[in-house]
Each structure stands twice: as structure tokens, then as C-alpha cells.
Amino acid sequence: MHPAAEDSPLGKASQYVSSYTPSLLFPIPRAAKWAELGLTASTLPYTGVDLWNCYELSWLLPSGKPVVAIGEFAIPADSPNIIESKSFKLYLNSLNQTVFASVDALQACLEADLSTAAGRPVGVRVRPLTEIEAEGLGVLPGLCVDGLDISVQDYSHPRPELLRCEPGRIVEESLHSHLLKSNCPVTSQPDWGSLAVTYKGPALDHASFLAYVVSFREHSDFHEQCVERIFLDLLQLLEPERLTVFARYVRRGGLDINPYRSTHETAFDNRRLARQ
Missing domain, CATH: 3.30.1130.10 (GTP cyclohydrolase I, C-terminal domain/NADPH-dependent 7-cyano-7-deazaguanine reductase, N-terminal domain)
Incomplete structure (x- = not known):
């Protein structure tokens, strides 16, 4: 087990918070796992990204009406930290009863919080369901x-x-x-x-x-x-x-x-x- 993961919420009973709580995000340093593979942050032989997709993204409009969407998050492969997945889910659920004036305001909030946790700028896209439906399914190459x-x-x-x-x-x-x-x-x-x-x-x-x-x-x-x-x-x-x-x-x-x-x-x- 990654030593830092022992302190994460993963595998433990957790209370779901429905009001905005960015402190729920739990970063795990990549350095220990890189070291297992003989790598350091300065010797990575690759470029890349970790693409996360959230299918349970919801928040409130100023009127109190809820909105649902798909969230796409691009975490750079050379970022100092990954974000532990259960803490990510708990954080996203903390938005459920939180009011945002616009999608842009929500996206800016997500970018700031996730970038702080990852230690590098994280790309965020909040996408309507109709857009995802129009794209259809992907097929692996070859x-x-x-x-x-x-x-x-x-x-x-x-x-x-x-x-x-x-x-x-x-x-x-x-x-x-x-x-x-x-x-x-x-x-x-x-x-x-x-x-x-x-x-x-x-x-x-x-x-x-x-x-x-x-x-x-x-x-x-x-x-x-x-x-x-x-x-x-x-x-x-x-x-x-x-x-x-x-x-x-x-x-x-x-x-x-x-x-x-x-x-x-x-x-x-x-x-x-x-x-x-």
C-alpha cells in the first residue's frame, strides 16, 4: 500500500457532506511510486495526462434549481500528486447543495481546488449531457x-x-x-x-x-x-x-x-x- 493512502478516506466509513468543502480532497504524492519504477520527477520518460470523468456532478442555480452535468478533469502525468479517488468523490458530492451563479463560476472553482491538490494546473470541462450523447462511444485503436x-x-x-x-x-x-x-x-x-x-x-x-x-x-x-x-x-x-x-x-x-x-x-x- 502507498504509505500516504493509509491516511486517506479510502476503505473507511465516511460522512457525505453536501456543502462545499474543498478540504475533503486528499493528495497522494507520486514520488514514492515513481521511485519503485526507478524514476524521479526530472527523469520521467513520458508525457501524458490522467483523464477523470465524473458522472455524478450536480449543483444549484441561484434559484435553487439543481443542475446535472458531466465533469472532465485532466491531471498532468508529471503533477506532484494524484488525488485519492474517494476523496475526489466526497469533494464533488459537497457541491450538491452549493449555489453557483454560472457554469463558468463552477468550473473556475473546480480548477482552483483540483490544481491546488494536484500541484499542477488541472484542466476542467463541465459538459451538458446532450453534448456527451452526441459524441457517441469511443472504440480502442487497432x-x-x-x-x-x-x-x-x-x-x-x-x-x-x-x-x-x-x-x-x-x-x-x-x-x-x-x-x-x-x-x-x-x-x-x-x-x-x-x-x-x-x-x-x-x-x-x-x-x-x-x-x-x-x-x-x-x-x-x-x-x-x-x-x-x-x-x-x-x-x-x-x-x-x-x-x-x-x-x-x-x-x-x-x-x-x-x-x-x-x-x-x-x-x-x-x-x-x-x-x-
Whole structure:
């Protein structure tokens, strides 16, 4: 377990506060998990963002009439802190009986509070339901490897030694799997996700990639650290010209978390998948 998470509200009984309380946000430093992976804030080999989507965002107009919307939050991957997910939910619920004069006022409030917690500017979009409906569902890029026939015996920890490539053949391709699962390091609840990889480099053996994804099944870590571990393992194996790794996790408590990591600046599609 991350030492800071022991003091968070995650896994504990909590009173839901319905009036604005920014102190509910609980930041967890990334540095300890970066150190496990041999990284520091100054040696990160990726750029990226953690995209959070809130499906339970509500507040009051000056008339007292409630409003509902979807909140999108972009937390930079190099921010000093992640925001613990239950504290995030408790904070968002504290807006339920809070009056905001406009959507702009709400958005400014969210940006200020979340940026303070993360330690870097956090992007915020408050979006009407009609806009989300018009976008439709997203689809992961490239080939789905889930139909491959593999044999699995060990689910206890990530196994990068399973990964294989073909050094003589250079490809540019995208692969994805819906079989990513890990466990919350605090509550041990399952975290279900879909993983996508796009790269240019030595050809990755597809079956070995699927076996590697499945090896996370009983691993305990936060969403962000799982994606960073996968990114680093593929980076070390392939030494690719370009690499992007992201995961779309199933929501819990009205929030989904979608970490994106890449060797280069790229646009990230935040449309939800069918299982989200």
C-alpha cells in the first residue's frame, strides 16, 4: 500500500457532506511510486495526462434549481500528486447543495481546488449531457488480442519477462485488450480496465502481450501506476521510435480514471467505451 493512502478516506466509513468543502480532497504524492519504477520527477520518460470523468456532478442555480452535468478533469502525468479517488468523490458530492451563479463560476472553482491538490494546473470541462450523447462511444485503436489462445498459470504480479518481440521486423501498429484487471492497493476491490498500445518499433509478439496484460490480474496498485509500469516495460523491451499506452477503467462511485502516457505529445480521445 502507498504509505500516504493509509491516511486517506479510502476503505473507511465516511460522512457525505453536501456543502462545499474543498478540504475533503486528499493528495497522494507520486514520488514514492515513481521511485519503485526507478524514476524521479526530472527523469520521467513520458508525457501524458490522467483523464477523470465524473458522472455524478450536480449543483444549484441561484434559484435553487439543481443542475446535472458531466465533469472532465485532466491531471498532468508529471503533477506532484494524484488525488485519492474517494476523496475526489466526497469533494464533488459537497457541491450538491452549493449555489453557483454560472457554469463558468463552477468550473473556475473546480480548477482552483483540483490544481491546488494536484500541484499542477488541472484542466476542467463541465459538459451538458446532450453534448456527451452526441459524441457517441469511443472504440480502442487497432487489433484486439483477446481472442488469442494463451495458457496462464500465474496472476500474482506483473511479468514483463513474458513479453517477446521480433527485433528484425519494424512495425507501426496499435493493439488493445479488455482483459486488464488489477486490485485497489487499499481496499483490494477489483479495478477493471481496457488497455491500448500504439507504437513504432520492433514487432511485439501479440500472444506474449496478452499474457503480460493478464499477469496484472491480482496485482495491487493504483490505475496510474499500472499504466506507467506497462509503459516502462514496453519501452525497455522495444526501444521504440514512438510509444503510447493508455487504459480506460470502468467507473466506480461515478468516477472513471483513464491514464495516458506517451513518448511524444499527442491528442487523447476521451470518449467513453461501451463498458464505461
